[in-house]
Amino acid sequence: EKHCLVILRIVCFLLEKDTRSTSIQAADSTAINGSITPTDKRIGFLGLGLMGSGVVSNLLKMGHVVTVWNRTAEKCDLFIQEGARLGRTPAEVVSMCDITFSCVSDPKAARDLVLGPSGVLQGIRPGKCYIEMSTVDPETITELAQVITSRGGRFLEAPVSGSQQLSNDGMLVIVAAGDRSVYEDCSSCFQAMGKTSFFIGEAGNAARMMLILNMVQGSFMATIAEGLTLAQATGQSQQTFLDILCHGQMASTFVDQKCQNILQGNFKPDYYLKHIQKDLRLAISMGDSVNHPTPMAAAANEVYKRAKALDQSDNDMSAVYRAYIH
Amino acid sequence: EKHCLVILRIVCFLLEKDTRSTSIQAADSTAINGSITPTDKRIGFLGLGLMGSGVVSNLLKMGHVVTVWNRTAEKCDLFIQEGARLGRTPAEVVSMCDITFSCVSDPKAARDLVLGPSGVLQGIRPGKCYIEMSTVDPETITELAQVITSRGGRFLEAPVSGSQQLSNDGMLVIVAAGDRSVYEDCSSCFQAMGKTSFFIGEAGNAARMMLILNMVQGSFMATIAEGLTLAQATGQSQQTFLDILCHGQMASTFVDQKCQNILQGNFKPDYYLKHIQKDLRLAISMGDSVNHPTPMAAAANEVYKRAKALDQSDNDMSAVYRAYIH
């Protein structure tokens, strides 16, 4: 079966090669030949959560020089053992590095990291690069871009589509926007962490795109949970439901993994339920700002709120399943 | 690229072989070696719509003896040229054949076909097999099973998950329930029309399962349309949105095809919008009967109703997109 997976990956890669446009960087060369040439720029990384941990691991593995910082410092230890350096504050990391990435949980955390005491802004000097990887709203990105560039810094946003697993595997999909030269300078980093990366114009665009992607993912997850629970409620086998689903046109890694986990009662966070709910909220609000109705996302958001009330915030998004059975 | 697809198909087949349980018939042997041994039973087929046409074509291609009937008789001509015989009424088809399939649009049509004048029931004799392929509610299946068996007939329901394209390609996923011996007698038919078939117990189960699958599909379709339109409303490229989506975990044939069609403004019906709305309605109503909330399906249903009011009933389900831009 493992052999098949390798063939499958190659086939997928070839297929993509043919059909995808040139604006996409085939970042996943690592998946094929296992090596990239790391940039000699000093890399900083702020935030070692579900996504950040995998990213830093892959940066180190591919030979990057990385300085890390995390709100709770203990999480840094593991990476220091793997060769990372320790920064005592966000400001210090930025001062020590050429390019600093951050990956935190929500708009408030992203803003505090930059604007707070000993924050990123204290370390920004002309030429320094700052890359915001957190999924936040476009207004936050615009604000951060402004304060960074007003100090002479260079700003890129680069939120990722994926999960802890994909982050660990270096298979994230990266959507970047802002200063194109930063995007190019980071080339080896994005290759280390991701399967593919996209550059889509001015700062704010990646936030918009990522919120919409996560809105679709969050709504789909709720829909799958609704299907699985309705199967059970009507006396059908959930496993058979999943089998049929995975034989049809809708078959995808996402459906397969989330359903398997649900059936095994495994809600270990791959992407926090509270974060997908935040993304839904921000996407709905973005729709609000352009008078675009989003009834599916609105319905999904309410289901996730119920799941949060059932104490599922820190479980995987698939724990929305529990909102349907309680 | 074509070569890759062949490899991919083999890989998928091998992967499935390993991981799927024995209750599933690997109906897609045709995909590999291109031949099956057709049953020598005389096959009847009632209803030559989007799905029925492809099925009959494949039955004939694989050497079955098929008698067809359709409400508007002209549609039969093409199949007669391909070797089918013509039945003048549903009753006559059933009389002439050992096993009769029907594939019509909704519960009312399915019921009328059986119970109406010159209907199926008039032709049922002990031993005759009747296979209902239409996606209807479980109550209708139970009722049809009862009347057919009360005349000595043998009943199987076998709704399919798929589209016109998959039907033409003989790649449908078949979910069957009812009389297992009928399921086995039809083996070569299911191989001719489908990629895989499942047998899941007593009559009504397949209807339940199929309604849930279509509910998930209908809700997902609406979610995708919501994402695509929100992308546009916020100034993002829909093509890029699709590219990113298709590089991530949610990538699937369904997402790819539906989005491509939408971006090309191609709403030629592969599965009628009015039919997916009917399926959503029936699934919601099934949830109602077991007091199971289905807020995602309820939201989706309202979006499809808006699309119907915009005259999209006879377009493909992807035309739900238009409910978001008008």
Add this chain to the structure above:
Amino acid sequence: EKHCLVILRIVCFLLEKDTRSTSIQAADSTAINGSITPTDKRIGFLGLGLMGSGVVSNLLKMGHVVTVWNRTAEKCDLFIQEGARLGRTPAEVVSMCDITFSCVSDPKAARDLVLGPSGVLQGIRPGKCYIEMSTVDPETITELAQVITSRGGRFLEAPVSGSQQLSNDGMLVIVAAGDRSVYEDCSSCFQAMGKTSFFIGEAGNAARMMLILNMVQGSFMATIAEGLTLAQATGQSQQTFLDILCHGQMASTFVDQKCQNILQGNFKPDYYLKHIQKDLRLAISMGDSVNHPTPMAAAANEVYKRAKALDQSDNDMSAVYRAYIH
């Protein structure tokens, strides 16, 4: 305060007199002078539930000759003590009476009562009047009207807007449609049971109108529950919320009574939760048949389904409150 209520009632009556069109029968003369002249026709009544009981009581009080039947016969005893006669079957009641009313729980019950063994239809003879008071879908009304009139019977539908309390008080609002002469023959009955009655054309119209009214009521009830629970969740006094609500433009008997009951934890059925959910379902389905989106009703329906899953079916509709706190 009681004195004030009398003034208020007079004021309301005067106000209505002035502003309402002539198609409305001021049925509530009883509220003013306490007496009406009962018809000398023999009245039958099938179904002594929450609504039926109050109606029969008032019919008897105003001097009508009434024969009653109920599925569980014990419920008849009380009315027999008040002067009613007992019919052994629906057919017998119809045979014994000139005008027979029925008031049961849902379309299936209404249909069974007419078409079942010893049903209404067995007793229908030319000239017999049959009045369907149950809130059902228009299709059921059309079907019943057809079978009754095909036997020479005269058909009227007369669903009511109200509650057990209003039924007991003879303050229902009656919406009638069908055979106008039946409506006129029943004049004294409607005066006995109702505050006002409307005649709105051909059979089916009253069902449509009543479903829409109940849809609005059901959605409003869910909205009120949502407000009360959000008040609590955000640390506000529910009593103060109610006080403010009742001082504003939205103040109504409905808001006041339902909120008071909720705050007292009193969910004794005035109108069954399962019945308002059924009404929502039928209204949504009616919207479906004309491609009219009803997103508010769809959302409300899901909340009621959750309440049903929490075992609130036989409580008052206000128990939808519990869907928000569990």
Add this chain to the structure above:
Amino acid sequence: EKHCLVILRIVCFLLEKDTRSTSIQAADSTAINGSITPTDKRIGFLGLGLMGSGVVSNLLKMGHVVTVWNRTAEKCDLFIQEGARLGRTPAEVVSMCDITFSCVSDPKAARDLVLGPSGVLQGIRPGKCYIEMSTVDPETITELAQVITSRGGRFLEAPVSGSQQLSNDGMLVIVAAGDRSVYEDCSSCFQAMGKTSFFIGEAGNAARMMLILNMVQGSFMATIAEGLTLAQATGQSQQTFLDILCHGQMASTFVDQKCQNILQGNFKPDYYLKHIQKDLRLAISMGDSVNHPTPMAAAANEVYKRAKALDQSDNDMSAVYRAYIH
């Protein structure tokens, strides 16, 4: 009819007297005897929109000394003719007055008014009272309370439930919270503008309460529009629907006025559609912050967003009707 209305108002007043708790100020004495004793404090008023205009008018009528300011200065002229003084900036108004009210459109406007250049904060000195009447989110209130009191000012929030009509009639319902002594100092002002006022504790509570009330009102309005349009779509008379509705338990000033206006095609703003949508959004977001699902409000919000996309923002909230017919 006019006579009846007077009786009705008295009756209502008497009824309220009996049943309401002591924490409510019977502000509507003016409705009975037409006079109050105005405070001799100098009153400032910022914002002469739909609500502010009526309030200022009534403050002047009842003998208050009022200084006004509005973003577009022309709107002040009318009030200057009625005896108001003109302030050139918010800061100047606050400097010139003891108690300053503000009534603007949304959280951003409220914040800018206080914190912006020549804003309220510039004029705040120890002892100055500032009363925020705008309906905003509790976070904004908390923030404003903090900055005002940090300068020695005294803060009260006093959002109102009502409409332009009620504002003109001095019949608003006022919900106040914050500094109780300010509430008492304003007694004559609240009597001039309102029917009743409530004091409900610490700053933020009134915002919470008002958002919930408006959420209920906004959802109910959407529900009514849904009912009216479904009536039409199913061939029923909208006028008859309204007549029946107004004879039942749900009858209220709100239902009556909104429906009459809709039937007359009159969407002149009494409360802006864009403002009720903003209130829904803020209420949903408040629910979000306490993990409380608000599916009805979420559905309503989407309908209002559709109405906004149809260019109904500056019409009355009842124009949500148009979202159902386009």
